[in-house]
Amino acid sequence: MRRYFVLGLCFLVGGFFCACQRGAQEKVLTLGAVVPLSGPAAAPGNEMNNAVLLAVDEWNAANKMGGYRIALESKDDASDPKQAVSAAHALMSDSQVVAVVAHLNSGCFLPASKIYHDAGVVAMSGATTNPQITLQGFPEIFRICTTDLVQGELTAPFIQQLGLKRIAIIHDKTQYGQGLAEVVRDAGPRSGSEILSFDGIDIGDKDFRALLTKIKDAHPDVIYFGGMYDEAGLLVKQMRDLGMQQQFISDDGAFGQDFIDAGGDGTEGAIVSMVGAPLTDLKKAEDFMRKYEQRFGVKIQNYGPYAYDVANILLTAISSVIEQKGVPDKKALIEEARKTEYDGVIGHTSFDEHGDTKNKVITFYRVEKGKFTPVKTVSMNK
Amino acid sequence: MNENTPLLQIRRLSKSFGGLKAVDAVDLGVQPGEILSIIGPNGSGKTTLFNVISGIYLPDEGEILLRSPDQPEINLVGLRPHQVTAKGVGRTFQNIRLFANMTVLENVMVGMHCRSSSGALGAVLQAKSARREERRVVQESQRLLALFHSQLIPVMNQPAKALPFADRKRLEIIRAIASEPRLLLLDEPAAGMNPHETRAFMDDLKRLRDRGHTLMVIEHDMMMVKGLSDRVIAFDYGRKIAEGVFEQVRRNEMVIEAYLGRKHGIA
């Protein structure tokens, strides 16, 4: 019996110490980040989170926030709409959260954006590409990446310029992959290409031979895949096994070392598009990538630069609000964010009336000797 | 419908498994109000006959006609077990099959399933008719539990698996009676009981007959068969080999041969 009393006492004391851990009060503002830290897209999500962390630490070190310390509150949406809404509620319940670095998946940002809107808190995404998100008319919602519409519209003429006419399209039946593939399908004929087929595969499936055999039979010039790196890698591998030497083109979901790892030698010569200018073009980008690698010991794969820019854009806007008003006023922040003119890792960012970036640039990369080499940068800017 | 019309009339009933004829062109009738015992060595097709009657197996051919109050005859062939039960044929199993984790009372209440009608909606809305019926079922079940002495009443809210062996046998019979069968098929009711229990049990079964149930009993215990049966039918190799009162059947050459083995007949 006595044993239990002692045990209980230990817990009581422990709990008391934990409660006392809260340090002295200082002026704190919180930046929220909701990205998938677990689930199928945990890898890019964690990269984004790390990039935001890097930005926050730099700002804190520079101490330019009018006496405020910046705290980062990271939440996990696990790429699941339900958890995204939960996480958004959790952040919005914390009155110190001034702005949010939002979501990787459109399926998460769509339902969660309503909650940011209700709370009047700016949410800015660096990776969601569904056009619908910014069309809801919420002034708090921004994004700095181009939409599926831009990437798809720019891909079709690029294929045409390569001298390839007959396109077979495959997509992975996800919001992202299929959305993009549909734009390419619709834009292709306008730039004079012929769409031979349009087929979906299941994520997680490994056997694409039956589908590829069918496509091979139609003799396309090029195979376009809308989807992520794992399936892209397997597809290109199995294409080569079946003796298909056609050009393989994919999207930013396949941009990253994972694609080359998964596809092996087959990826040589494959082309993928990535939103934004080539990172190595920009001095800032080089700088960022070096810092990231130093801090986290891994190389940037895909969306880190976007998250880093989002964090910097938000923090810049917050600091100028604090300069004007003395406090991080959320309402003023919306106006301030709208006026953004920022030169960052991914290039210049400014927003149109929907909150979409005006920087509508994508770059095509070719895999050469196991590395991505920029081939061409195209833009929709006037 | 005269008094001599059998309650159950089986005609040319056959059931085989692969090459084995478990029941082979059997004809038999069961008179209302009698206790008919089925005897025969192991594997002679007695239990299969019960399974065919109660709808568990579909016979290969033949018919099973049950006399019924509202219509002359119903052919039980092709009906599923619960339909057969609803028509008025209840049964027990050789190896007791109670709902072990349900209470004694609930076991009996399940037996009344086909004699009650309230559905899911009635239960959810607690309709008056459903509540009334539920009360009736509880009362009726308790009354049935008192049928064999009263030892089941005090334990009626304990799980059935907690009962001693003989009481489990009794409970299974009560569950079968709860469906108000006119014909009750009992598969070795006394198996596993000691002679003392068997004697008490025999009286219980006779009380059932007096209550108006017709009994068809598979039994190995000859003392029980003798003391209980109005009529005896002997089976061997799926065929009926003898029929009559106990003494008659016991003296039948073929029955003796079946029981003692045919070796000395051949060798």
Added chain:
Amino acid sequence: MDVIYTILLVFCGFAIIVIGLSLQHVGPFLVFLAFVTAGAIFLSRLGWLRNFRQITNRNPRSLYFALALCIVAYPFIFTLLKSAYWIHVAAIAGIYACLALGLNITVGFAGLLDLGYVAFYAIGAYSSAIFFRHYPDARWMFWVILPAAALLAGIFGLLLGSPTLRLRGDYLAIVTLGFGQIVRIIATNWESVTNGPKGIADIPGPTIGRYSFETGIPVGSLVLPRVANYYFLIVLLALGIGVAANRLNHSRIGRAWIAIREDELAASCSGVNVTAIKLLAFAIGASFAGIAGVVYSSLIGFVDPMSFTFMESAMIVCMVVLGGMGSIPGVIVGAIVLAILPEKLREFEQIRMLLFGAALIAMMAFRPEGLIPSKRREQELLETTDE
């Protein structure tokens, strides 16, 4: 005196839950959790838990009264704590409670393992999403869709059940699993209706007359957040479903379910129409999931096929098993615990499913009856002798 004890006990439990939820960081929460668990073990060693139980059993009225009070107070407390989040989580937990109650009917009562249960949930969610996609302004129709979706899901339950219920239990498990996959594949591919993988967004909240679920609830000077509407709705629905399940459990139908679970052949020979009764279990379980699906789609405002994977089914199965198959309070507690714990323990998100798998095996080996086993038999004893 007992009445006061009961009410105090419930309030203490509620206070512990509220404190636990409002601890923001995982460290203090874990300490708190360990503390509470140690306390519970300590009390049970002293035999107090049994005393508590006896006291509350003697005063069901005051128990229910206190519980109701806590449930109503919950959103107010968290509004004062400025945390719409926990109200939202409670609403999600309520949805899971409905799902677990529904699955409990097929798995717990009738003993039919349904591994594709999420399909019916999806059918409910999609029927509301598809309707509002075409008629976004007919928001009051929510109240029509709710029962209609239950009916529709029930019909699908019958459709799936009728060819497969003659199968043995384990075949059934795999066929239902396949059915769950088929529903997801169809939702992904039938784009003209379901909008495919892009999902259906902007599903509006319901209205009652002038009152809209899109606005907060003003109570005096306090305004409860928007989610509180859903919280109250789902509490009412879960309550209704719980009561319905309880009444079914104690009815002729419920007894037949248990009977076929115990011994199908004997049940059949006792006059139970096995196929019909199994189908009924399937259909009723499915219709509960349909209701949960409709509320889910309005609460989240977005429906896509990826929300209805096998893991979601497995999660609901875990809730039922953890709580105790066949036990109504058990599965409700199971659902609430498994819905809230992941929110509290986000740090362990990665190993969540691993722990679920291990817990499932361990539960089956050591405590297959669940944390709060079905007290069916005891209760029945009291009730029937009273009458």
Added chain:
Amino acid sequence: MSPTAFFQQLVNGLTLGGMYALVALGYTMVYGIIQLINFAHGEVFMVGAFLGLLALSFAAQLGLEGVAFTLCLAFLVSMVLTSLVGMAIEHVAYRPLRQSPRITLLLSAVGMSIFLQNLVMLIRSRDLQPFPRIITGGVNIQGVILDYIQILIAVASLVLMLALDLFVNRTRLGQAMRAIAQDMEAAQMMGIDISHVIRLTFMVGSGLAAAGGIMSGLYYGGIKFDMGFIVGIKAFSAAVLGGIGSIRGAMLGGFVLGLCETLLVAFLSAAGVTEAFAYKDVIAFAILILVLILKPSGLMGERIVEKV
């Protein structure tokens, strides 16, 4: 569809079928003996593939040379280790529950399946793991490509299945297995160590699944922690199609299912059905449900009569 494409699809389907058949054998053997669907069997297939990958990369680190040698080594190591995993699964998730209701066993199996999947995910990675391509190239017959790896899969699966058939029909242990399948109690009376035979059954089935897993890795070029789920369901469908409990039935069912899946979708697509490939998985489930309704005993199974 051109003839070339048709024959190519035929080859694709047969290869797929070979893999299904290897996994289906595990289901059917366990089912034959203890009437239990080993729900975690798909995961065993996945574990086998990962252990094979581990063995291959280990061999590469040691600098072992020779394709045939390393491959045999990988198969051996993975099959042995996976059969131990199978044994462990039986020991942890099934043995303590042998007297329990069926649903308890099933749930335990589902738990084991979730556990294994997440364990491998946490230990390795969530991402696709590239599988070394140690067998490349193939023969081109009039435009139909027949990879060496496909030939290997066909040969290896046939050899393994024949070996199994011989094992079950010709050895004492095989005889014991068949005896238990017929009547467990009687077999026990005859002095057969039931536990031992059940353990062995799990081991043999798991070993075969491991072989299937490695082949799948070699063939597709990548393995992933969740690869066992869908293959498991399909292999189970194949086992049911062939007649669950029958070893030859499982082989036949595997090949039939692989062919059906590939050819049916290809024909549908050629006939102008859009998105036919997206419904590939539905075909396996449809076959499963149809077989269960129309002919539950499968193509080669025996009629099951419940003992009353």
